[in-house]
Amino acid sequence: MKFDILRRIFPLGNMDTRKIGRIVRGERKAQGLRQDELAAASNVGTRFIVDLEAGKPTIQLGKALQVLMTLGCDLSIAAPSANR
Template identity: 65%
Template sequence: MLDTVALGQVIRAERKAQGLRQDELAAASGVGLRFLVELERGKDTAQIGKALAVLAALGCGVVITRPGTRPGSDQ
């Protein structure tokens, strides 16, 4: 299960893998540096649009599965 801490860890790891500084990723995704720092630290936020913008700037996607389904299935 993905929680805010795990999401922040994924974002931080991918940012570093791409050789980006926090300020560079913040600018590329149209969010403030403070928001990105807090997102990487796992702070709870209701600003899902901004979190999705950061993921998109990294080239990451989000997969949502319904209960009882498997990722990649057509259910």
């Protein structure tokens, strides 16, 4: 799925690890990748992909960003002052 579609489904202000996991799983499947293939392409372990897709709240941010980049996802973070 493209990020503009996901933005409508999951507004960034309401992100949590479960929603990020759903995005990763959906995009991985849309690209026809198995978990082990995404892990290898992202230079992370398969267990990390399993945990990330399950929404584990203690995942490593750097690895999660690497997976998102591998999938071609965009990530935006706005400072609280930008929302006022």
